[in-house]
Amino acid sequence: MRYHPLTADDRAAMLAAIGTGSVDDLFAAIPADKRVDGLLNLPRGATELSVERTLGRMAAKNVPAGSVPFFVGAGAYKHHVPATVDHLIQRSEFLTAYTPYQPEVSQGTLQVLFEFQTQVARLTGMEVANASMYDGSTGTAEAVLMAHRLTRRSKAVVSGGLHPHYRGVVRTVTTMSGGTVSDLPPDPEGTEDILAAIDDTTSCVVVQSPSFYGHLVDLRPIAEKAHAHGALLVAVFTEVVALGLIEPPGAQGADIVVGEGQSLGNALSFGGPYVGLFATREKFVRQMPGRLCGETVDADGQRGFVLTLSTREQHIRRDKATSNICTNAGLCATAFSIHMSMLGGAGLEKLARLNHANAVKLAGLLTAIPGVEVLNDSFFNEFTIRVPGDAAAIVEQLAGRGILAGVPATRLEPRHPELSDLLVVASTEVNTDEDRAAFAAALAEVLG
Amino acid sequence: MRYHPLTADDRAAMLAAIGTGSVDDLFAAIPADKRVDGLLNLPRGATELSVERTLGRMAAKNVPAGSVPFFVGAGAYKHHVPATVDHLIQRSEFLTAYTPYQPEVSQGTLQVLFEFQTQVARLTGMEVANASMYDGSTGTAEAVLMAHRLTRRSKAVVSGGLHPHYRGVVRTVTTMSGGTVSDLPPDPEGTEDILAAIDDTTSCVVVQSPSFYGHLVDLRPIAEKAHAHGALLVAVFTEVVALGLIEPPGAQGADIVVGEGQSLGNALSFGGPYVGLFATREKFVRQMPGRLCGETVDADGQRGFVLTLSTREQHIRRDKATSNICTNAGLCATAFSIHMSMLGGAGLEKLARLNHANAVKLAGLLTAIPGVEVLNDSFFNEFTIRVPGDAAAIVEQLAGRGILAGVPATRLEPRHPELSDLLVVASTEVNTDEDRAAFAAALAEVLG
Amino acid sequence: IAEPLIFEVGRREVSGVDIEDAGETPFRLGGHARKTPLDLPGLTEPETMRHYVRLSTQNYAIDLGLYPLGSCTMKHNPRLNEKMARLPGFADVHPLQPLGTVSGAIELVAECGRWLLEMTGMASVAMSPKAGAHGEMCGMAAIKAAIKARGEDRTIVLVPESAHGTNPATAAQLGFKVVSIPARADGTVDPEAVKAKLSPQVAAIMLTNPNTCGLFERDIVAIAEAVHAAGAYFYADGANFNAIVGKTRPGDLGVDAMHINLHKTFSTPHGGGGPGAGPVVLSDKLAPFAPVPFVRFADDGSAEFVETRKQAAGSATPFGRITAFHGQMGMFVRALSYMLAHGADGLRQASEDAVLNANYVKAQLMDVMTLPFGDVPVMHEVLFDDRFLEGTGVTTLDFAKAMIDEGFHPMTMYFPLVVHGALLIEPTESESKAGLDQFVGALRHLVERAKAGEVEAFKAAPVFAPRRRLDETAAARNPRLAWRAPEPEGRVAAE
């Protein structure tokens, strides 16, 4: 087997050194009646060529986003990632290193994480960020638990504009841990009155902007009311590129900002691996989940970086930890950070501007189709349209014409049939005028 | 522009430091009437996304070898290259290093070249090999010039089994430098009497085995006769994998062995870049073209490697150099060497065995088609068939059915219409039973 | 070799990405536009390359040498897997495309799951957990849901002392009370100790097997039976599953739920801290409670992708959703690529070689280092304690740092907690005998030096590393977690 350096001779010599006759002697602790002799229902090893063929055949059954006019978003976005990013994260020294527990020989990873934390803090307008979470959804659930710890309350108020999957994760995690969730109904119009749901038992208010339906939300009044009631504002985003163009949540009073970082540096990959961004105020840092990288000096006084504040973490603190998280999304965070470094502040603004312009153009084209209505007054690169008919069926018809047109709201909210005529549509920098025109023409045709 | 680190501010500061008002002042030596203001007929710079689209569209117009049953060889072969090889040659330290003129900071490249030279010498059964040539064809021409220098004669005898392109290159280079070529007619049957062409004016005999038409040639009698007449034997191969299964030319008396190394480590790439392998006897080394890497020690006595015997080379010896070659195929040689290291001796033998078996199976299937005849008594992974009809037209018809069936002999020998019914067909490890069956069925259908 | 931070070399207006001009399209931001420019540095592409390539050279990596972190399983990461994960049909598909356009992706998820079930002998698998600890949460949530479905209220989870910290943390996060089980003298869990803690309040036991001392829990069947008899569930931490693939099946041992760290057992790269993937295999009893999404097979073998609880209704009662979308597809591709390459024979060989390598290291070192549980066969990792350093003045930490100067990454230190000054070595099956011999030679040399009284050298280590020993105490006392521009000279005094 090409991955195994031991030869039969090596094995024999090693068994002799151990003083054992056969390798099975080393497995003697396994009860005899529970041993198996291999894996009977699985095939034998395959050549590299054969593995490529098997997986290549599966891959060929899928329609890649880059091969068609593509408008699917709803929490994961098709962006163009520079070739440099992928090259760098495939460097052996980044790809095949472990968590930097030995900082003296892990400064590469640690400095990248320190830079990442600073980038995330500045993007979100917060003071500190951690070294990443699994993704935006699990990060949101962790934010709620953190708010519970900070406020010593256990009821989260969750906006109807929060991504339905995120709402599901928050509900699961919060209720499993003994908390409660006050979940507002889906808010496709962007008109919900979340202020009314806040009271003195509220630990936190969870609001997404741009919302799942694309609406931009003014967080200031929500923060004010939350703070007046001793609650925290958890601000969520699923499209980090938006932060190049819209006011950061930190500037609007958010206490914890959490979001999905996939858009920068990371492929769509059918949903993972992605990278959760998590930022907060400095004073809350000891209740923060996840790894933190901090600056220090070495024995020679030279600047260096280490994992720090690990007394919050499970491997030290065990059942008193702030979270059970161990592995995070290190390599995805690295990709995020490299892409962000390449863009720079002005570059992200320009990218965001182009995303917005493309979405505005698309909204114009779709609105012009009789019977189609854009629900949004404001949006970034994604918005919701009402179509005369069943959105899910229309999406299937458009897929048949080679256009991936967006996400029907009911795919994520199956218990809300009243949303069946809504379609969430995104347009990023990868869409061309031709793509948008093809979408509009095909939609008009399908509806006509 | 994303590749240019200077900003407008930088440029202004630098001009000030230089003491010049504008960058155009630095170009003052260009005659005023010969200056141009940019490149008017070329477009402006493009984003990475746009470049990917433009080149992606061109690439999509081609039929990749891996996407169809594929039997094209004739000097370039479709083999499976492990992913590890490409990963390693993309390491910044290999990819973006220069020729190792400063050995103290180039030991990576140098040790790889030393290992490469040793591998090539052992593969070919020779004593020394250089650090690579551009490809097999230019290497063959250099071998002829080297033989001229060594024998102080100027007539090369060239077999009709040598790849027609190689024959063309030898003819061009030899005649341009004042030598002559005695070129035998194409030898599709593998029956030429090259011994008869050798005389006391012959500097060298150039023989390919496996030949262009796939025949395995016994080099021993040719070497004997050449040596008896004071001439050298230049042995050529275009399929290095063959050396895993057949007797190496060095063991058969060859004086210079030259060949194409593309099959190991390197993609087809529409013909280049490839890597020329060049080996000879130790006593001839000072007339050898190209770079050589040698072992030495550093000031601390530690083993290290350097480019050596450079007094043969153009940058020292100028018009007295053994060749004008400067840049070689360093990275392709690296890929070759890595792939060869991964295979090992037993692995290359096994790979060669599989190639041969696949070709034997294919020959059996094709022979069974009425009217189709295999010309070869012996072959490795490639052979010539005679078809009832015009081979070029048949290849086009098969391409229309999604099968790339081989190379019509007349594509390379347009002045030999008597070869129009011959097709050179290769089958490597990438072909499956299904591929071969599809080829045979389609050919039978086309002929039927 | 100090590389400056991007904040020190980058400039806001500089960019390594050229972006098409947006033109004159109007804004529809509804007054939410940024009010201040985004203060983040940019680098051109050449500057980017230099910065990160240089930084990378300050890392140790498997590709550079042995990385014997016990319990972390740093094995070879085949590049074939990276190549496969980047096929556009896997990397460039969106989780919410119409299902008809991702049938190959669903097939891949299902196939990866099928291999996991074959290897573990379990009934069902939840693919969506994002990492091992997330898998723990998933498995324990299924247990909690199953208990609730039985109308019971069980609040206690038993966890051995030697467990990974994630085990108690997970249990606590799900509202359970953690009760610790001490290890017996031989490093394994005593079924009698378990029985003593079992009660109608106990929901589950979380047991790592092979355990973190590198030992197979020899009484695991008795423990499972006792747990089941008490109406509780058996959660297995599968972090060390790589030792026993093809040798025994957790399902046969009585396990009800077990996460599998794909990055450990099937070599998806760790990437300096992730991403991982932690699918959870479940027994018949727990299968109905698995979270959405999952792949459901009809009798005719056709696969249905179940994304919501509504859709699941009838055949299952999922406890909910634990992440957006469908899990770590990118990791599934890599893991399946590894599984296919190995096959049944290769997977078993990998376990055997991993165990052989660990026992070889043990055999070559046990005369100079100390084994807390004596000379018994170990599984994929070997645990030493610090008794061999007694009186030398050299600590486990010093010893580990000295290894850096020998060109090796240190082993896991001070874990598991059940042993004093633990040194946990996991060579993995990727190491050659020659490589192990070098490693063993280096460790023996260090032991000699420690015993020869070279304590100062140990305290000074590492010397041959990008940094000398870093002040972790200072870092924690006064955390600097983000870069701040230095105060301009001359203004510090004024403030």
Next chain:
Amino acid sequence: IAEPLIFEVGRREVSGVDIEDAGETPFRLGGHARKTPLDLPGLTEPETMRHYVRLSTQNYAIDLGLYPLGSCTMKHNPRLNEKMARLPGFADVHPLQPLGTVSGAIELVAECGRWLLEMTGMASVAMSPKAGAHGEMCGMAAIKAAIKARGEDRTIVLVPESAHGTNPATAAQLGFKVVSIPARADGTVDPEAVKAKLSPQVAAIMLTNPNTCGLFERDIVAIAEAVHAAGAYFYADGANFNAIVGKTRPGDLGVDAMHINLHKTFSTPHGGGGPGAGPVVLSDKLAPFAPVPFVRFADDGSAEFVETRKQAAGSATPFGRITAFHGQMGMFVRALSYMLAHGADGLRQASEDAVLNANYVKAQLMDVMTLPFGDVPVMHEVLFDDRFLEGTGVTTLDFAKAMIDEGFHPMTMYFPLVVHGALLIEPTESESKAGLDQFVGALRHLVERAKAGEVEAFKAAPVFAPRRRLDETAAARNPRLAWRAPEPEGRVAAE
């Protein structure tokens, strides 16, 4: 950090490639089977990765830092280009597939050629040369063929002293006699010196412009006119074309043939010594003699791929073929990717920045180092001589090796030959001002140290490198060009 050779660690029976079994198929080798096993070592995949990754860390590279090799143009290699070259439509097509299945490949070759013609203002381009020196041979062969077609016999080629060694070597290889032209005091070629050597025996002049002293040949037009008046051709060595793209066009300067090193001007990676690519642009007069294959355009713009002289007949009389197949497609893709990314504006900017960077380095160093031709503007590289080291005991070589300890790759040393102790620095457009300032600071520091008498330190350099200074003399005296197994101990005496 000595890494053993594969021959010392590998084993013949070990393999990092699994290969399907060939089964029982008969052999048809006609008695030519190997008689002895192939004695080459194999490595498993993890061993392969370690060996080459470790070796790579002993290399300097552009991605690690400034690489100021004059005349070599070590600029940033965008990874986009690598990605494009690996598209299956380019990397996985065979040169002899039916033309209908490679129309995109032919389009790419044609498009790459079109850009070269636009930039150079020439009539035609031969794409097949494999590297710069091969391009020289191609261009000079076209000249030879053109002279023969005129029924003349011209045997002399004029080459300035400052030329690259490839120029005289190429001329000699084609049977020409080389006559050298001395440089005048300002480092350029004097048209009068050329005229003095022109005669009916002169076939061509080979001139590098900008020349290897980093200077634009200010009298190039007069030289071209004189050469043409004498019935000879003007071959330009385009190694330094990167300095003048978008600023002037060789065709307008009277050039008849010029190769372009794609790896220099358009940043295809050098890969430790290649591969390169050296397309040759030709004037109207030489165009008909270009070698096969080439792309011929019909009046309707449609492209025909001409592979043989027979096919060319009528419109052209190619001098022959200089390589198998069609040239360095993989490099064309990379070069075109670079050209498209830059565009007309970016290409000119690249030339301007390269020239600006070189002049900046000159300005920052000329007070401490010595300029052989005084303070005149230079093009993309700046040439210093060793007068500033006079009396210090430090040689150019010592100075260069000391740069290694400062973290930089040395500049080109002892070339061009027209200057004593030459130090030729080419920063390229890829370097930032901050990077140049660091470099300048390091050089100024070294000059100070040389003048302060630290000669021993210079002689000992490099110290901070994978190897100390290597004994090149010993290597050449007793060449060891291949590894041989050491004699077994104890048998040496017996033999």
